[in-house]
Amino acid sequence: MLRLGYPWVAGVIAAGAIAGLTSVMLVLYYGLSRVFLAMARDGLLPPAFAAVHPRTQTPVRVILAAGVLMAAVAGLTPIGHVAELVNIGTLAAFFLVCLGVIALRYTIPTCHVPSGRR
Secondary structure: OOOOOOHHHHHHHHHHHHHHHHHHHHHHHHHHHHHHHHHHHOOOOOHHHHOOOOOOOOOHHHHHHHHHHHHHHHHHOOHHHHHHHHHHHHHHHHHHHHHHHHHHHHHOOOOOOHHHOO
């Protein structure tokens, strides 16, 4: 939009992009803390990460550890590499979920499907 002579439109688009990225990062951070808490409760992570704050019932240790790790990666890695890693991680997660669904279809064919669809 800058080349077309509309700098205010470019500002609105940039502000929208920042707001969108911020909200997505916060939601993913929330999900990450809950997944790590569940993994710690199941014994896949050290039990120290399974502790929750007595008043707020939030996994403070997980939140702090993940925040420090994300801040270090964001501060020490070029943004292009971080974007590529995020894309690869998302693709890998979807791939593993699809493999899991296929494996469940063969190992537990009578598994209940929500909402009655088959």
